[in-house]
Amino acid sequence: MELDDKAPETDRIASPQTPSSLASTRRNSHIGQGDLEKALSNHEDKDVAATAVQRVDPDIVDWDGPDDKENPLNWPAKQKWANIGLLSAITLLTPFGSSMFAPGVPQVMRDFHSDSEDLASFVVSVYVLGYAFGPLVIAPMSELYGRVYVYHVNTFLFMVFSLACGRSTSLSMLIVFRFLAGVAGSCPLTVGSGSIADTFRQDQRGKVMSIWTFPILFGPSLGPVVGSYLSEAAGWQWNFYLLTILTALLLLLAIVIQRETYPPVILERKAKRLRKETGNPKLRSALKSTKTPKQLFLLSVVRPTKMLVLSPIVFGLSLYIAVVYGYLYLLFTTMTFVFHDQYGISASNIGLVYLGIGLGQFIGLLLFGAYSDKLLRKLAKGGEMKPEYRLPLLWPGAIMVPVGLILYGWTAQYKVHWIVPILGTTLLGAGMIGAFMPIGTYLVDAYTIYAASAMAANTVLRSLGGAFLPLAGRDMYNALGLGWGNSLLAFIALGISPMIWFFLKYGEKIRTHPKFQLNL
Secondary structure (H helix, E strand, O other): OOOOOOHHHHOOOOOOOOHHHHHHHHHHOOOOHHHHHHHHHHOOOHHHHHHHHHOOOOOEEOOOOOOOOOOHHHOOHHHHHHHHHHHHHHHHHHHHHHHHOHHHHHHHHHHOOOOOHHHHHHHHHHHHHHHHHHHHHHHHHHHHHOHHHHHHHHHHHHHHHHHHHHOOOOHHHHHHHHHHHHHHHOHHHHHHHHHHHHHOOHHHHHHHHHHHHHHHHHHHHHHHHHHHHHHHHHOOHHHHHHHHHHHHHHHHHHHHHOOOOOHHHHHHHHHHHHHHHHOOOOOEEOOOOOOOHHHHHHHHHHHHHHHHHHOHHHHHHHHHHHHHHHHHHHHHHHHHHHHHHHHOOOOOOHHHHHHHHHHHHHHHHHHHHHHHHHHHHHHHOOOOOOHHHHHHHHHHHHHHHHHHHHHHHHHHHOOOOOHHHHHHHHHHHHHHHHHHHHHHHHHHHHOHHHHHHHHHHHHHHHHHHHHHHHHHHHHHHHHHHHHHHHHHHHHHHHHHOHHHHHHHHHHHHHHHOHHHOOOO
8 A cells, every 4th residue: 555654644643552542542533524524535545545434443553642652753863864874875785786896897708708798788787677677576565564674685685696696607697696686686776765754754855865865876886996996806706795795794784773664564563562462353553454465566566567658757757767877887888898998997997987977976966955945946936846846957967968978989989088088977977867866856746655656667667778778888889989879879868858848848737637647
């Protein structure tokens, strides 16, 4: 069941300890008959309407008032930030692992006696393909069994598959385990925003989301820096051994520190405890769904695909991000060869060239954080803060991405001083943030109750772009050269940019049109 994260804050009654206190709770609840009838007649979500009925039921278990310490929103700041700090560390580790291996690819190809350029690219990007499939299973599992179990299981699997990558004895074996590591590694990227929503109130989430988002974006840029030195000094296998060691340490910390934050699971545990204490088998959670676990799972799996296929806005914006994300990983899989062949940079130092993208991402994140909410308030002019007011910030990114690609491609082809193509990648990194952040924020604002599904749909298409577009990189550069090859990518980015204007002008009409009001 999809639940509004504000529900625990607005419709609280004292949790029962005995049947008599339950009856008293019912009499004193601020949910009156009129509110109940309104909920039943107006609310489109039958599960939430059923919850409204249950909340005047004396057998319902809810929070012990607005200050209940079991409610993650009321946890002490130290406990909240311990959870978020650990989550951010795990979130950094999995994108870090996506690209850390890139500088070691030439060693892998020599060890496994392969000269296939397609396989050299795919062994890196197949990890991101796992990101496309993982969320479809991981997201519904977190709604059925809670966040913590899903985090622990997938962190353990990520550790196992990373170790298996390092112990691989063939290229096909390495590709399979890279894919599985990507599936497990998608967990913190999929569930993290939900954990933040569980723990922080709406007016506090912007800052926390920025802190949590940065590792997702910076991790892939930092990975090759470490990987280049490690591969040169100890061999490509140690990229995976280091990941295994770091993951094991974080898993141990998580088992000790991390706590469940998902309200339906917490209340269900409370109801189970009270059933045992009171002997009343009828006690049940206020957030318990009327659907069976199988129905919930199938509904959650289908919803992202349904939104992606049937919503023009979700599909269009996800396609735009998929192209930009694909460019990022195309560069990750080719920059090692470009800077080694064109500039003679050694294998041990080649990872430093990726820092240009990371610097651009950091600059873009700072600029977006500084202007996004200000622009929203300015355009709203004291009125409704429409989701479409997030989209104008797409324009700077739509300009920086093609400019960065052209600058990088032509200066690298003519061997202009290495700092100039690096500046091109910096523009690309900033432009990528200019695409990611406005679209991500828009999807959360536009599909509030189904924001997780909208983001999952976005992640699926984005990850497919990141997995398959890089496969064309080496062949494209061989056929067109670095200059025209990157110019082609720039022209494609410019060609799809008019959709920004289209959604700015017609996005609200499309979003609110009855034809596109999906029955989710």
